[in-house]
Amino acid sequence: MREAGRRGPDEQAVLVAAGLAHLAVSALGTALGTVRGLLRRSDATELAAQAEQDLAARGRLVLDRYAAAPPPHLEVLARHALAARERTGDDV
Numbered sequence: 001m002r003e004a005g006r007r008g009p010d011e012q013a014v015l016v017a018a019g020l021a022h023l024a025v026s027a028l029g030t031a032l033g034t035v036r037g038l039l040r041r042s043d044a045t046e047l048a049a050q051a052e053q054d055l056a057a058r059g060r061l062v063l064d065r066y067a068a069a070p071p072p073h074l075e076v077l078a079r080h081a082l083a084a085r086e087r088t089g090d091d092v
Contacts, residue, residue, distance in 0.1 A: 007015070038044060 038047060
C-alpha cells in the first residue's frame with residue numbers, strides 16, 4: 001500500500017471520479033427534495049408557469065448574446081472613423 005500523499009495517476013483519477021459522482025448524487029438528492037416540496041404547494045401551477053417564463057427569458061438572452069453575429073470589423077472601424085471625422089469637422 002502506498003503512503004497517503006503518494007498516489008498514482010490512475011488511483012488519483014478514480015478518487016476524483018468517485019468524489020464527483022458523490023457530489024452529483026448529493027446535488028440530485030437535494031434538487032429532488034426541493035422539487036417534492038414545490039409540488040406540495042397549492043400554487044404549483046402558477047409557480048411552474050413562472051419558471052417556464054423565466055427559462056424562456058434566459059433562453060432568449062443566451063440566443064441574443066451568442067447566436068447573433070457581431071458586426072463586421074471593418075464596418076465598426078469605418079463608423080468610428082466617420083464619427084471622429086464629424087467631431088473634428090474634417091471633410092476628407
